Amino acid sequence: MPADMVVAAIVGAAGLAPTLAAVRAGRAVALANKESLVCAGKLVMSEAERCGATILPVDSEHNALFQVFETANAAQVEKVILTASGGPFRTWSKADIADATPEAALRHPNWEMGARITIDSASMMNKGFELIEAFHLFPLEADQLEVLVHPQSTVHGLVQYCDGSLLAQLGAPDMRTPIAHCMAWPRRIEVATRRLDLADLGTLTFERPDPDRFPALTLARSALQTGRGAPVLLNAGDEIAVAAFLERRIRFADIVTVVERTIEVAERAGELAEPDSLDATLALDALGRRYAREAVAAVGGENRAMAGGRR
Ligand SMILES: NC(=O)C1=CN([C@@H]2O[C@H](COP(=O)(O)OP(=O)(O)OC[C@H]3O[C@@H](n4cnc5c(N)ncnc54)[C@H](OP(=O)(O)O)[C@@H]3O)[C@@H](O)[C@H]2O)C=CC1
Ligand SMILES: CC(=O)[C@@H](O)[C@H](O)COP(=O)(O)O
Ligand SMILES: [Mn+2]
Structure with missing residues (x-):
């Protein structure tokens, strides 16, 4: 068509x-x-x-980077920063996050999105996926990609250049802006989103992500560094695990465990080779889903055994 x-x-x-x-x-x-x-x-x-x-x-952080990344000066880029809201569990303890309900995980502080990406925001797996996404969109090494938690979701992405300049794109957390930017590119069209009043906002805050409470980010970075088929398995494992969590078959903390086991099983079976075609990618995705379903069943069984032992 x-x-x-x-x-x-x-x-x-x-x-x-x-x-x-x-x-x-x-x-x-x-x-x-x-x-x-x-x-x-x-x-x-x-x-x-x-x-x-x-x-x-279209993804808001990558759209922000697209707006401030000077392709002609790519070699002068020191690093790029993707911001993360930190999700609904930003201030929660590790123990509370582990047993968080689907209702709590679906309550994103800033963005209204589909269920899968909302759960991924709560675990910060979304930001891990976004590191991999940025790696492919921009001419960068993995170690030039950084994540900063920014609870206001007002600054969406930043590029730091070798002269010390840090260029950022700001906007209300509203997907109509990045969508309009893409649809009008290279021009701009008017969009009736809320305009930022920086004096009203007063303060914008930034924090380093906490790898202990949000291990998904570390797992995703490791899949990016491993490369080959690891990111396919990362996504397949996460799709299955998020669905199982939403159906209350596993706990929130088990999402990362399932993804980790999916990648480990494939690695042990020697199935981490780089898929070089659509068919090979889809075959590895299907295999990852199978391993992830097995991991969900095992983790669910372990949880039931633990609960039985506590009775
Ligand atoms: N929502 C957001 O603000 C943002 C979303 N994204 C990305 O955009 C994508 C969509 O997210 P979001 O809109 O939130 O998700 P939703 O769950 O709201 O929507 C997903 C859409 O995908 C369709 N779909 C699912 N599976 C299939 C399939 N097998 N064949 C055809 N269509 C299918 C669904 O159709 P149906 O309704 O018929 O099931 C639905 O229209 C994701 O990759 C997400 O990471 C990125 C940045 C921001
Ligand atoms: C709107 C958008 O781009 C999402 O990917 C958003 O970034 C999710 O929020 P988190 O920053 O909490 O992952
Ligand atoms: Mn995003």
């Missing part, structure tokens, strides 16, 4: 095949489906180059 632009906004690895089809048709692709880049970043970006497709990042 003829189209000037395709908005890729299906959730999950299910969005990969249609995103890749739009890329291969040489369209402008406004990309919300971060899983396409998590699972097949190299393939999607190289096919975009080959087919003349333009990828426009």
